Amino acid sequence: MCVEKTPWEQVTDFHGHTCPGIAIGYRVAVLAQKEMGIRPTSDSELLIKAESRSCALDAFQIINKATIGRKALMIEDTHQPIYWFHFAGTQELLKISVNSALMKRLDSSHPGPLSPREKQNRNLEMIQLILTTDEEDFCSLERVPGVLTKG
Numbered sequence: 001m002c003v004e005k006t007p008w009e010q011v012t013d014f015h016g017h018t019c020p021g022i023a024i025g026y027r028v029a030v031l032a033q034k035e036m037g038i039r040p041t042s043d044s045e046l047l048i049k050a051e052s053r054s055c056a057l058d059a060f061q062i063i064n065k066a067t068i069g070r071k072a073l074m075i076e077d078t079h080q081p082i083y084w085f086h087f088a089g090t091q092e093l094l095k096i097s098v099n100s101a102l103m104k105r106l107d108s109s110h111p112g113p114l115s116p117r118e119k120q121n122r123n124l125e126m127i128q129l130i131l132t133t134d135e136e137d138f139c140s141l142e143r144v145p146g147v148l149t150k151g
C-alpha cells in the first residue's frame, strides 16, 4: 500500500531536516496559498520574494512551486522575515511579515549549554509553537498594489 505523504512531510523530506525555520516557511507558504487562491490565468506564474535567506525558503519551492531554478523565488536579503507573493500579470502583492516577537522568541538563546536531547526537545517545542500559534500572533498580512519581476 502506498500512503501519500502530507504536505508537511513532503516539505521536511525535501529540506532534509525538521527545524523551526522550515516550520515558519511551511506556515507562510500554506497561508499564502490560501490567500492567493487559484491562478488568475493558467499561464500566470506565482512569484515570491523573500527578504531573508533561511531554511524557510525550501517550503515555498514545494508548497507554492516557486523554485529558485526558474527564478520564481527571489531573495533580497534585508534580514527581515518578510515574504512577498505575486501572480505575474496582476497588479497586487501579498505581503506576509512574520511577527517579530515570535522571531525573537525563537532566537532567544537558552542559558547554558544544552544536551542533544534538550536541544531536540527545544526544537520540537519551537516547531509546535510556530505551527499552532494563532494566525494574528504568527504574522501580519497586507495587500498592496505592485508587481514582482524576475530578476
Ligand SMILES: [Zn+2]
Pocket: 015, 017, 018, 019, 021, 022, 055
Ligand atoms: Zn532547516
